[in-house]
Amino acid sequence: MDTQVRPVASRRLDWLNGETARWVSEGILTEETAERIKGQYVASHTGSLTRVISYLGGAFLGVGLLWLVATNLDALSPLMRFVGIVVVWLAFTAAAETLPLARPLRGAFRGIAAMSFGGVVFQAAQSLQVPAYEPSLVGLWGLGALLYAYASAGLAPLVVGIVTTMIWFDWQVVASSESTFAGVFAVLVGGVVATAMAALHDRRQEAFAQVWRLAGGVLVLGGLFVAAIPQIGDRDLGWSPVLLGALVIAVLLAALAMVRTDGLSRWEVLASALIVPIGLALVAWDPHVDDLGSVSGEAWLSAFVSIAVYVVVAGAVAVDGSVRDQTLLVVLATGALVVFTTMQSFAVFAPIMSGATLFLLLGVLLLATGFVFDRARRGVAANLGEALS
Incomplete structure (x- = not known):
């Protein structure tokens, strides 16, 4: 047969x-x-290649549509511009949900629909004489993309929705409080929200959980990155209603995730919550690095503590990605650590040691840590095997 x-x-x-x-x-x-x-x-590899080509095509087409709206299309009246972008949005939405498309192409169409919805929002605002540089427009775009993502179970709209919502959130917080401190706080709180959402999706929507977990890693590492910059600027925490509301939502989601999940998911949520006060402490610590030609002992200590914290957090994100077989998390953590170390070498250590020396020292530290953890892991596995035999 x-x-x-x-x-x-x-x-x-x-x-x-x-x-x-x-x-x-x-x-x-x-x-x-x-x-x-x-x-x-x-x-x-055909499926992977088709997926990459479809998503790249969708991304370029979506950005092109937004760019087309941004140029205002002076040759058309405001009504025609609005009708045109609405037709494009509805056409791609209908095609994605009704036509018998291959899975990668359907995902690309959903992504284009989510991006073109942003064009609808901005074109409608322009027709109503609403200022284009208004964070609420981005927030409305993000909300619509998230609603579409959950209605269609589409990953591409989810990515668009998470990105635009977080841009709106941080933009709104910084604009209302005029505080860099508040901006870092907002990013770290967003990391807690994203990680809690990932934990809540683990059992029923694994694909959504991966996207939320990647977003949490980006936000946590991004927030710590800014928090550890010596010349961060304003260190006064300016509260705003949006930030307070987000903090309440983060606490509720984290508590719900802690109750409804267990194991690794629960530890992820707990770790993201603990990173918030650590990041705020790094922001509040002002080592007074005004002259790069003269670095104080406090600046040395601040830089070493920042690097140590970042190494631990980035390492935890990489381990998490490895355990969950989520390669993008590992790549994210590795890239973030390299960029962060480069930034610190220029920001603090440039007058004292070369960036190459700093990388060599960090490489030795990471290799030694990896060796110790591997030996410990092997010992635990051996003891566990003996206990069970």
Whole structure:
């Protein structure tokens, strides 16, 4: 009987090969049966390539639509401009939800629809003589994208919604309080919200959980990055109703996540919440670095503490991504650590040691830490195996 060969992702095929080899070694399967199972699958990169091309095309088309609206289309009347962008928005939404499209193309169409909704919002505001540089317009765009994401179970609208909502939130907080301190606080609180949302989605919507978790990592690492800059500027925390409301929402979501989840998800939420006061402490600590040619002992201590905190947090994000098999989290943490170390080498250590020296020292520290953790992990696994045997 002919067996249909099915294309699967290379990572899944590697997993299957490893598992069948283990089953053969344990006597669960014979060599012949294992070969027959593996012969039904073949590695394929077509789906990944199609997904990348579709999403890139959708992103370029969506940005192009927004750009087209931003240029005001002087050749058309305001009514025609508004009608035109509404037609585009509705057309892509209808096509994404009704046509029998391939999954990557459907996702791209949903992303275009979510981005073109922003064009509708800004064009409507322009027609109503609302100032274009108004954070509430971005907030309305983000809210619409999030509603569409959950109504359609679409990842692309979710990404658009999270990005635009966080831009609105931080913009609104900084504009209303005129405080850099408040801006960092807003980003870190957003990290708590995103991490709690990821935990709440873990059991039923794993794909949404991954997007929210990545957003939480970006916000946490981004907030700490700004908090550790010596020349951050204003260090007075200016409260605003938006910031207070977000803090209340973050506390409620974190508490709900702690109650409804367990294991790694609960630890993620707890860690993101603990990072908020740590980040605020880094902002409040002013090492008085006014002249890069003269670095005080306090500036030294501040920089070393900032780097230590960032190494620990970035390492935790990378480990989290590795445990959850979420490669983007690992890439994010690694890239953020490299950029942060580079920034610190120029901001504080430039008069004392070269950036290369700082990277060498940090590399030695990371390798030593990795060796110690690996030895500890092996010891725990061995002891656990003996206890269970």
